[in-house]
Amino acid sequence: MNRRIVLASRPTAAPGPENFRLETVPVPQPGPGEVLIRNHWLSLDPYMRGRMSTSKSYADPHPLDAVMLGGTVGVVEASRHDGFAVGDTVLAFGGWQEYALVGGDGLRMVHRIDPGLAPMQRYLGALGMPGMTAWYGLHRIIEPKSGETVVVSAASGAVGMVVGQLAKAAGCRVVGVAGGPDKCAFVTQELGFDACLDHKALTDPRDFDAALAAAAPAGVDGCFENVGGMVFEGTLRRMNAFGRVAVCGMIAGYNGEPVPLKDPTVILRSRLKVQGFIISENPADMMEAFRELAGLHGAGRLRYRETVADGLEAAPEAFFGLLKGHNFGKQLVRLVPGA
Numbered sequence: 039m040n041r042r043i044v045l046a047s048r049p050t051a052a053p054g055p056e057n058f059r060l061e062t063v064p065v066p067q068p069g070p071g072e073v074l075i076r077n078h079w080l081s082l083d084p085y086m087r088g089r090m091s092t093s094k095s096y097a098d099p100h101p102l103d104a105v106m107l108g109g110t111v112g113v114v115e116a117s118r119h120d121g122f123a124v125g126d127t128v129l130a131f132g133g134w135q136e137y138a139l140v141g142g143d144g145l146r147m148v149h150r151i152d153p154g155l156a157p158m159q160r161y162l163g164a165l166g167m168p169g170m171t172a173w174y175g176l177h178r179i180i181e182p183k184s185g186e187t188v189v190v191s192a193a194s195g196a197v198g199m200v201v202g203q204l205a206k207a208a209g210c211r212v213v214g215v216a217g218g219p220d221k222c223a224f225v226t227q228e229l230g231f232d233a234c235l236d237h238k239a240l241t242d243p244r245d246f247d248a249a250l251a252a253a254a255p256a257g258v259d260g261c262f263e264n265v266g267g268m269v270f271e272g273t274l275r276r277m278n279a280f281g282r283v284a285v286c287g288m289i290a291g292y293n294g295e296p297v298p299l300k301d302p303t304v305i306l307r308s309r310l311k312v313q314g315f316i317i318s319e320n321p322a323d324m325m326e327a328f329r330e331l332a333g334l335h336g337a338g339r340l341r342y343r344e345t346v347a348d349g350l351e352a353a354p355e356a357f358f359g360l361l362k363g364h365n366f367g368k369q370l371v372r373l374v375p376g377a
């Protein structure tokens with residue numbers, strides 16, 4: 039049987055268990071041109087919260103009663119398509135379920151991966167969408183020069199971890215912002231960032247400004263923004279003339295909270311370039327991004343941390359936790375015991 043989780047209703051604030059429904063249905067069998075994948079790992083990502091709503095966004099709302107979308111890695115269990123053989127390890131958009139049947143246009147999102155290069159779940163993290171996101175925002179928007187200072191929020195998370203390490207590899211001073219002393223210790227001691235500010239301890243903007251001034255004495259040239267709110271405003275205040283801001287995410291507002299920017303005049307005063315981006319709209323850069331990420335990973339220079347929830351039924355709670363900062367590193371769900 040195939041267990042799957044569908045979107046049962048739309049949240050108006052923070053999502054809860056009532057928004058999801060676990061179903062058990064027979065495992066489908068592939069018809070001509072189709073492939074059956076057993077999903078080993080499911081990626082949980084903040085963008086999923088946006089798809090649960092009908093508010094205006096860059097993507098259509100997720101349909102009700104349909105299997106929740108999500109990136110997966112797994113193994114081809116049965117194939118009636120010439121391009122895929124039983125046993126192939128694949129990256130796919132298999133969704134919140136144990137088996138995915140893919141055919142037609144959907145196969146454009148199925149890619150064979152090399153499990154010899156890295157553990158397969160790494161293709162959902164440093165070597166996958168979050169890693170590509172980090173690479174694109176840093177190299178194509180911030181365009182860091184050696185000696186410059188880069189600040190990244192949600193620094194211990196799936197994207198932030200990679201941003202900081204790529205910026206260090208580019209010769210920058212790197213300041214992370216993360217929630218709590220354990221995450222900050224990881225960011226500096228394990229990932230090699232130069233400093234990390236604990237936003238939970240620096241809730242007064244004056245304290246945050248003083249801490250950032252000490253951590254970034256020459257000002258900030260690049261801001262990789264994942265969160266929004268007080269930390270974002272403080273970082274903008276510290277930016278040097280002609281600084282670059284890659285607006286990757288605003289997770290502080292994903293449950294509908296306001297994320298005000300009280301003083302946008304800073305953009306003019308410091309002549310900032312501010313650019314939002316969505317990684318899936320930039321496929322042309324992905325091979326170059328993958329080469330650099332895989333090279334650093336292979337050389338042991340891309341450290342990565344994962345938080346693993348076990349079993350499909352654990353996915354909703356893990357997802358709620360991701361939106362509250364309970365994850366420490368890339369949030370994954372292991373769908374096959376021992377995978």
Ligand SMILES: NC(=O)c1ccc[n+]([C@@H]2O[C@H](COP(=O)([O-])OP(=O)(O)OC[C@H]3O[C@@H](n4cnc5c(N)ncnc54)[C@H](OP(=O)(O)O)[C@@H]3O)[C@@H](O)[C@H]2O)c1
Nearest residue numbers: 084192195196197216217264287288289290316317361363
């Ligand atoms: N533009 C794109 O194409 C693209 C692609 C991928 C991801 N993103 C965005 O990048 C950001 C990071 O994604 P990720 O996958 O790497 O997630 P993540 O950083 O692994 O996890 C989310 C982290 O955000 C922080 N957080 C959660 N809720 C928060 C809140 N209300 N206020 C402040 N901080 C909060 C927490 O870190 P702390 O405990 O350290 O606060 C949490 O661990 C998200 O905004 C996501 O939407 C964008």
